Amino acid sequence: MKISFHGAAEGVTGSCHLIQVAGKKLLIDCGLFQGSREVEEDNAKPFGFDPAAIDFLLLTHAHLDHCGRIPLLAKQGFEGEIITTMATQELARVVMLDSAHLNEEDVRRKNRKLKRKRHVKALIEPLYTTEDALYALNYFGRRASYNKPIQVAKGIKATFIDAGHILGSACIFLELEEEGRKRTVLFSGDLGTNGRAILRDPDTPPHADVVVMETTYGDRAHKELEPSIDEFFEAINHTVSRGGNIIVPTFALERAQELLYYLHEGWKEKQLPRGLQVFLDSPMAISATNIFARHPECYDSETKKLFASGHDPFDFPSLHFSHEASDSMALNNIHSGALILAGSGMCTGGRVRHHLKKNIWRKECSVIFVGFAARGTLARRIVDGAKTVSIFGEEIAVNAQIYTIGGFSAHAGQGELLAWHKAINKPQITYLVHGEVDAMEVFAGLLEDTEVRIGKRGQEYEL
Template structure:
């Protein structure tokens, strides 16, 4: 019997992990990290809900942490199967997993020191969720590479086709064609779908095929995005206004896709005279710097305009005054600059990384601006600032929120409600649609728009037969 079960991003936005059982094989679609408040630490460390040793294949839709972040833990706990993804996703996932492992180790050291101070015992060592070695070991299980639109025979009775999802570099929706006991079934996993609205760099999501079952994300299932052009202009206005009064612009930045997109727009704004000042721009994120280098190595994923820029010898992600700051000392030196700067630093939700240091130094000053250009999950520092907090706690101290706060929604890398609905309609009235990767109110709103399909919003651990 063909089955599907759900082990992450179920009535929540992070931790994507879905399991298909067919023809004696077990196929995992993604194995992501739960992100948000610290209380999710226990969810990441909890059992997967299946035996990692039993998994034969892991198909990765894309390299965001909430889709690949628990792969090293899966290997640590016994996975010995084959990991299959696109070449661009593999490079980015390697970067993401190694970065995550470093953060896990750093947090474990901090918690160990804290425990020792409180208990006075020298043996209060706290283990990280996984280590850098675990992340490196997980790469040993990468097997075949997937190319867009090229069916791949995973095993007898199981064929996978990766379709361009237009979300981040290398991202894919995955069509599985299953056969068992004389029955066949076509199931499509959307992965995360890109925002179509004339965004640069990547192609829009590919038209999906007709299928029996759909498993689809609903991150923005309850809302429409702002138009892109006004959002770009709002970014330019924030920069011009802030720099014009001698302030700094802090942009909490996701290292994958969003950082490269903002660099693209800043370059374009300077070239077209829409940014009125010469500005020092600091990409203060080792991970975003490496991701930008990976983007440059995969022009096969570019849209027509960006590909032409690259072929003409123009770097889509370079601009005058751009500084890459990998070293901690370079990052700290940014604090000595007196205005007239844009600081792009991770993480986008302000849950870690260097951006918290920049918020500490800038959020209390009325001359400055904090510009949010991405999604902020509940429980994160970014969400509290966006929701209008008067003061926030950073590194154990409270700081007043005096800087101007901009929330620019049009840059989202996710499809909005209308785009999700249009994508779903092209799947040909599937018998069942499973809604995942969304907050409950978003899924409920989106489910009411679906017709000619049975809608299921699975809970963690739910299992269903594929008829």
């Protein structure tokens, strides 16, 4: 029995972990690297294993950094079975197709520039195409239900456990057997935080011999939620009073829906400025919001009651969905009183960069960050106080008011990560992944009654 790490090892993105047991090769996640140009180039490099040799892929959830390289995996020969929850399967389809579309769009733009230059030997090829993403969908097979074991293959049993992170997200508990030797391995995936709107809290984990654990916020706690909502509404009110727009770089899955939920509450309680118009400018977030409505099995009791009583918590009169590119472009004509939620959350792609270009130089406007910003991303440069940023090759002054509100994060904070690990009850080995090195080292120093290892990319370990 062996485990190796091929992404999110000493880094936050690109989750991809390989288990070899009982003559089978099993992947947990296959995500896209996100961040700087150098990190993005990692996506085109070899996986570190033969995609055609992979028998199964178990997917924890549908965020791009966990499912975004599946089309490339299939393009390079994978013909195994992908097993995940029904909600994750639906969301992953949207995410992968959106990623392919953005990839193709970005390559077309770069190739137009290359064609204007002389002596260009070759044009750029997209990492994968929409056709590749559609082809990969053929390999989604059995759908997992929470807490119901699946016999993946002889010697491999998997149980998906609610991770409370986004719709359909799961921790994956593996019961492995090879030549009479048994071993249990628990993958945290990305863990959610307690007491949030819409989704249930993460389930209590079972005991496991080996744990592979995320550490995104391993070095710090989150702000409290209620003060964060108040700060969000206060930022909106102040910006509207100055005559500006509010740009919120938004992750399309979970974060967009959670913000809509709180904006609905703010509208209902008259805590938002009169005349404020809210625009969800993300086709993927719009599709995801519709998928949310189809999966009450993931809701907490309060959200279930809202839907059961005929109230849609993701809708209110001043909310507008910007489906088409023309709808998005029309927002350029609005100079005040607009709250624009647009992807991507780290500003690495999507429509938000256009809105930043039009608004970030205006001192009456605001940009509100409500999620994690990885090193090397445009979001991180703005959060860290850059005076100017490059957007579509143009250097733009940062004059807008910048807010960073940490209480909305869908990731467990340090205290919740420690509590989750403690509930496992003294695993023999804990591998730390999906975090920046500094955060991992802080978190490693807090763990007790376990051997802690920081997973190294490409390195193989005996289970």
